[in-house]
Amino acid sequence: MRVLGLLSGTSHDGIDVAVVDFADADGALHGTVLHEDSVPYSPDLRARLVAALPPAPTTLAEVCELDTLIGQEFAEVAASAAASVGGVDAVCTHGQTVFHWVDAGHALGTLQIGQPAWIAERVGAPVVSDVRIRDITAGGHGAPLVSFLDELLLRGRPGVSAAVNLGGIANITITGPSGLVAYDIGPANALVDAVVVAEGLNERGYDADAEIALAGTVDEALLSALLDDPYYALPTPKSTGKEHFHLDYVREHVGGRRIADADLVRTLTELTVRTVARDVRAAGIGYLAVSGGGCHNPLIMRGLRDALPGVEVVLADELGASADSKEAILFALIGWCTMHGVAAVIPGGTGAREPRILGTITPGAGPLRMPEPVARVESLTLS
Template sequence: MSPSFDPAAPLFLGLMSGTSADGIDAALVQFGEGGNRCRLVAGLTHPWDAALRQELIALGQGGDITSLDALGRLDAEVAIAFAAAANQLLEETGIAARQVRAIGSHGQTVRHRPLSYPAFTWQLGDGNRIAELTGITTVADFRRRDVAAGGHGAPLMPAFHLAMLGTADEDRAVLNLGGIANLTLIPRQGTVRGFDTGPANALLDGWCQLHLGRPFDRGGAFAASGQVDTGLLQRLRAEPWFASPPPKSTGREQFHLDWLRGHLGGQARAAADVQATLLELTALTVADALLAQQPDTRRLLVCGGGVHNPVLLQRLAAHLPQVAIGSLAGLGLDPDYLEAMGFAWLARQTLEGRPGNLEAVTGARGPRILGAIHPA
């Protein structure tokens, strides 16, 4: 049961576009006292311009930028799109900009190299421009301080998950099935951990778009029409990244269609069989990671686009028969907007001078206040 909220409590607005770049999620949120409970006031998904989306996806999976001018233009265009998402949400709800204390903007990741030297991560979407176009103080660029402190800069949601979902009753895990799948492990006692487990919708969506001309596999129907290719599955699972221990994170620059094609080896396969194999890869790598890192988990709470794929959830259940698997909606949190809500929470943390990372999750040298503040 959600607690009551003071109607005069400050409003925060979170903006998120993930690895799939399937839209900009905007969430208007109120927090309870202490920031350990939240209420989604309203949310929407603002579409990307199709040409801009394709440019961002190509860049995110390892493509090169043509010039510094092109990079500067993209940074500005992403910020304009994020500001448009925020303004659309305010217009639809009738809430004035002055009623929102701050925006927390994730930006669009175009490169993530936590293991390079020097390590770096890069999210486009200039916070200055978002503040200017919305008239709202904007906190942006959350990940780079953690990377500067020796961390991966990801995942950042475990601190939010702990604040919202921590319990002494059971070992829990939160699974975000976005472009990349990631887990937050919340034990009854002990240290919260979180890490990426591998590809999810980024490969499933890309293969579906390539062969069906559709942006995603609605209801998992395409995957359900095929058969798992066990040989291909074994080759994909042999990717060394899967065996590396946490902390770890990844993105499109590692798991993309060219990576898949390299394992296909030019052999002809039914497109539906490849889709079924990619879905099984997601389910298996999540299950492998959960059983290895928190084997006593009794509840797996799912969010992200994959929560709407019943075939994927069925395969997860098959590999995790002792775990109760369900949507976060059962605990009063909207699974479609959880990450946007999380960046609203991170903005609140930053403005209050509180850290937003967990060093046991990211590998940073310690807790850090994240993000840069751009006043209205």
């Protein structure tokens, strides 16, 4: 079965897409990646999205319009990717997170927009969507869902191994003799991106090649205040997002002091290095596979390697999943699992009481025909 995975992450800079051809043999699943790409949002749509995200006020009318416009852009990306491989059997879309409701350490709700009916109409294949909420109803955080893929890719490695994704938020999956733990560490690129956009420091909306940060120095007083955020001390499982880590959060911590833009970006970059490295050391991790946009930041990667001299720090490509496309591959996998009746979540990964089959299904052009159910995914290889 060919499944197309789509998402836009907490960096909300564009749409990642992957098409994976899955073949199952008694639970041993092999996926051949046929297509992978990342397509930027149109500038006007991204600007409207950024303006509507918390803590900014918005209206239901704007949410409705964004739901349609994002759904249409996702549909065009999906249609192009599907055509490039001669068609797909199903699509799984994450959509765009606009709010993740966490209160007193418990996830109570989550909202992703990008109306899947537009994708189903454009591609003609059934579409799995709204994949986080079922996990939340079972007591989980709905995140990090990538822990399901990470566990399969890390399975069998000796000692304690981990995969960390450095998107807007940094999340980590840890596997070892004690089982699996996964959670959101804190901001990876979210705060840096917010400052870069607000101050017009780079038209691409992020610190490309860490050029801005490399021109600055760490403000130790600010860094110390940021590291004192109570979120970091919360027990796992836990999740967070831009509802907590956003531009006003940075401004509140700066408190009106005069800090040069380069120094501020350098300090926020160092925050990512310190928080990730601290958790890696605490867990006794010996092998760390890194993915997401942050893996292209030389300052972050150098900082992690310097802070973790006893840890093998590699790109996720070594596990078989492209560091840039791992989460798009994840949603293709979730789509395959949902269509086959397989729970695509591990309780240790999200905190859910039990595994759950994720998502809802929008039929494609014809009758909805489900494949024969599969009991479980015993193993996964990617090529």
